[in-house]
Amino acid sequence: MCKQGENCHLPDCFCSTFHHLLDPEEIPQIVYFAFDDGVKEQAEAHYNRLFSEDRKNPNGCPISMTLYVSGDQTEYPVLSELSKRGFEIAVHSMSHEVIKTGEKVRDEAIGQRDNIINFSNVTVNQIHGWRSPYLKTAGDDQIQALQDLNFTYDVSFVYTRKTMDDLNPWPFTLDYGWTLPCDLPPCPAKEHPGFWVVPVNAMRDYGDWAACRSFDSCANKPLTMNQTYNYFMDNFRSHYQGNRAPFGIHMHANWFSKEEHINAMDKAIHDLLEYDDVYIVSINQALEWMKRPTELRFIDRFKPWRCSPLEEGIITFRVVLIFVLVVVAVGIYVKVMSTLFG
Known part of the structure; x- marks a missing residue:
């Protein structure tokens, strides 16, 4: 059993938990956006609007996001421009096929990482994360393959809470395996010291009737701008007023093809930036905070979030x-x- 401070020590090990060691009022509410699939020019326009350079976190630095890039339909000059803006670039496979073996993970991760390095301005030491297509994984074999390739985290394993009032788990390391319910088997059961997993905490739809594994996958879909905005903000408040676990928005850029969707997201991001204790950062930046938890009153000194x-x-x-x-x-x-x- 993992016991923080006894057999598990930061920054290299963090136990699976629903309650952080810090008091919630001392914790900056982390919000991260994780976009999947190929990166195209039309998506860049949406990103430029939502994550414009004049939108700043409370420390005065620009907000950020993470792109999980697949090999299909990616325009690498566009990816280079987004990387220059400081957005995190991660790997989402080369073929975007279902992955069932560690060998397939290895081939897909190497292939797409090489594509990103060779055809954009992203360097190998900037690529930390992986997400499996369709959130289908190879369990322990997947984690071992990623560790062998020097990836440091995976965002492929789902956790589903039953109601909006329930808490979501914090990111943790696999020193003692995946200790949460396994929504999409296989999940890693073995020990993988120092390797981080960021649970894909499923959102609750705008009526709190059912779970949505990605922001744009609800069966009970919001139809209007106000419904979409409320869907976003209700989930945010459940984190902010709860245990302050990172609030992740996992989605695809083509969802913005409807004007009411991007208007709702634009308004939501605007309103989040009215809070003095909410930070919109990349997933890698979120994990840097997890490794070295820093109280809100000292957050301006936290180097990984500095400009x-x-x-x-x-x-x-x-x-x-x-x-x-x-x-x-x-x-x-x-x-x-x-x-x-x-």
Whole structure:
């Protein structure tokens, strides 16, 4: 049995749990977006709107997301541009076929990782994550293959809560195997020290009638912009007001072909950024926080969520400029007042 702090120690090991070691009020609410499949030019327009560079987390740095890229229909120049923006690029197989063996995982992961490296500006040390097509996995053989290839996490294993009031599990390492119910067998039963899994925590549909394994897969589909917005925000609040486990949105970009869908998501992201304790980050950034949990009052010092040097320089310049303008304004005010009242 995994016991945090006894036989499992951060940053290399974290036990499966529904309750983090920190008090929920000390935990930044992590929100991550994980988009699957090929990356095309029309999707880039949606990403540019939803994740525009002027949308910032409370620490002043741009929000981010993760793309799980498959080999079919990916336009690599577009992928390069998205990578330049700081979005995380991960692997979703080369063929987008059902994967049943560790050997198939190995071939698909190597092939698509090589495609991403060879045809875009992404380097091998930037690629950390894997997700299986259709969330069908090879269980222990899959994890072993990914570890051998130096992947550090997998986002393929599903957890389904029964109601909106139930808690979702936190990401954890497989030092003691997959300890949650196995919704889509096989799940890893063996020990895989130091390898992280981010459970695909199924959302509840907008009526809280049933589960949706991806954001865009509900049987009871929201039909209007308001229903879609409420579906998103109700699930968010269940995390924010619950155990503060990361809130993941797993989906496909073609869902944005309907105007009411992208309008609802745009409004939801806008409203999330009104919170001073909500951070929209990539999955790899979320796991960096898991490895070194940092309380909200110290989160500005947390390096993995800091901006790039250029962005930090721009922010610093703006702060200095505002300070200078204030000093100048005060000086002018004092001079005018001394002239008037000598």
